[in-house]
Amino acid sequence: MSILVTGGAGYIGSHTCVLLLEAGYDVVVLDNLSNSSPKSIGRVEKITGKKIKFYECDILDKNGMRKIFKENDIDAVIHFAGLKAVGESVAQPLKYYENNISGTVCLLEVMNEFNVKKMVFSSSATVYGMTDKVPLTEDLPTSANSPYGQTKLMIEQILTDLAVSDKEWSISLLRYFNPVGAHESGSIGENPKGIPNNLMPYITQVASGKLEQLSIFGNDYPTKDGTGVRDYIHVVDLADGHLKALDKLNTTKGVMIHNLGTGVGYSVLDLVNAFQEANNLKINYKFAPRRPGDVVTCYADPSKAKKELGWEAKKSVVDMCRDSWNWQKNNPNGYDD
Numbered sequence: 001m002s003i004l005v006t007g008g009a010g011y012i013g014s015h016t017c018v019l020l021l022e023a024g025y026d027v028v029v030l031d032n033l034s035n036s037s038p039k040s041i042g043r044v045e046k047i048t049g050k051k052i053k054f055y056e057c058d059i060l061d062k063n064g065m066r067k068i069f070k071e072n073d074i075d076a077v078i079h080f081a082g083l084k085a086v087g088e089s090v091a092q093p094l095k096y097y098e099n100n101i102s103g104t105v106c107l108l109e110v111m112n113e114f115n116v117k118k119m120v121f122s123s124s125a126t127v128y129g130m131t132d133k134v135p136l137t138e139d140l141p142t143s144a145n146s147p148y149g150q151t152k153l154m155i156e157q158i159l160t161d162l163a164v165s166d167k168e169w170s171i172s173l174l175r176y177f178n179p180v181g182a183h184e185s186g187s188i189g190e191n192p193k194g195i196p197n198n199l200m201p202y203i204t205q206v207a208s209g210k211l212e213q214l215s216i217f218g219n220d221y222p223t224k225d226g227t228g229v230r231d232y233i234h235v236v237d238l239a240d241g242h243l244k245a246l247d248k249l250n251t252t253k254g255v256m257i258h259n260l261g262t263g264v265g266y267s268v269l270d271l272v273n274a275f276q277e278a279n280n281l282k283i284n285y286k287f288a289p290r291r292p293g294d295v296v297t298c299y300a301d302p303s304k305a306k307k308e309l310g311w312e313a314k315k316s317v318v319d320m321c322r323d324s325w326n327w328q329k330n331n332p333n334g335y336d337d
């Protein structure tokens with residue numbers, strides 16, 4: 001029996017493949033490589049000493065996916081494949097709705113055809129919208145601030161409707177907070193195209209000299225030091241949450257929803273300072289105006305995942321900063337080196 005990992009060549013997918021292989025699963029990866037490099041697959045194989053069956057395929061391509069399901073005995077799907085740039089989704093909403101939503105519907109149809117009815121889905125804390133009710137619990141109302149966020153909400157709804165219509169489905173919706181860090185080997189990590197939008201890759205590229213200066217968006221927020229607060233979570237902890245969710249699907253029908261975060265909020269300045277201390281480096285930064293659409297403070301209540309999945313984040317902010325830098329230092333141009 002194999003686990004199909006869609007988007008398995010990407011940042012979170014590649015780290016999850018490492019843990020799956022180490023846990024003894026057979027892994028099949030489907031990725032169209034629109035935001036990743038096939039080199040990540042080779043690196044995962046090197047870390048684990050095990051093979052991945054890789055298919056370059058799009059989740060919009062039903063025939064391509066049928067071939068994968070025919071050739072492999074798939075037990076469950078971990079569904080990472082999707083586009084994730086919030087700003088781009090505002091500029092090109094149709095691209096996001098087609099790729100993320102139509103793509104997911106195609107995947108679900110093919111899963112139905114092959115009677116594979118277990119899925120772990122990558123949702124996001126973005127589904128909590130602009131709320132200031134922290135820590136965020138899974139039962140809070142949801143809303144979207146961007147077409148990207150809307151795709152996460154809609155897919156959560158589609159999966160919920162599916163599980164109502166057919167009681168054989170077991171579905172895990174994992175709401176990630178802010179994934180950072182990299183595998184401790186420094187050989188796989190986040191590989192953003194162009195100038196990064198997210199804080200940690202921006203910091204590491206300033207540290208390496210690729211970018212000159214970090215702009216901290218807003219220092220007048222109602223937080224302890226005026227900068228925005230987020231729940232940064234090490235990608236290896238996040239990946240481990242998928243294995244715990246997968247286990248749970250074997251004994252649970254219907255839809256379950258869990259936050260994957262640490263439960264601790266760090267400000268932008270906290271993260272910059274932690275990075276400087278962990279790596280003994282100086283980060284050149286300036287304060288800049290607030291970034292439109294940013295929430296002030298966002299961190300999880302992760303207690304439901306602890307209680308129901310037996311999962312909790314173990315790695316510290318120092319681990320996150322050290323491992324992010326280790327990856328960037330070893331691979332200044334990501335997988336292009």
Ligand code: NAD
Nearest residue numbers: 007010011012032033034035036058059081082084122124
């Ligand atoms: P990523 O871009 O590194 O990985 C996504 C992978 O999916 C890429 O390898 C890409 O090539 C592939 N892909 C995209 N569209 C596809 C398609 N139509 N067919 C086949 N493959 C396709 O991103 P990531 O950070 O690893 O994110 C994985 C998932 O987690 C995404 O669904 C993302 O929305 C979600 N998520 C990410 C974050 C984050 O901050 N990284 C936060 C919350 C949720």
Ligand code: UFG
Nearest residue numbers: 124125126197198199202215216217228229230268291294
């Ligand atoms: N920030 C800066 N300078 C930068 C980049 C970010 O100061 O160059 C600040 C932001 O203003 C924010 C914090 O760093 O206060 C974190 O920003 P990120 O862009 O790293 O992360 P976000 O919380 O804004 O976004 C993340 C994901 C989105 C997802 C969102 C909500 O990247 O995909 O969480 O879940 F929608």
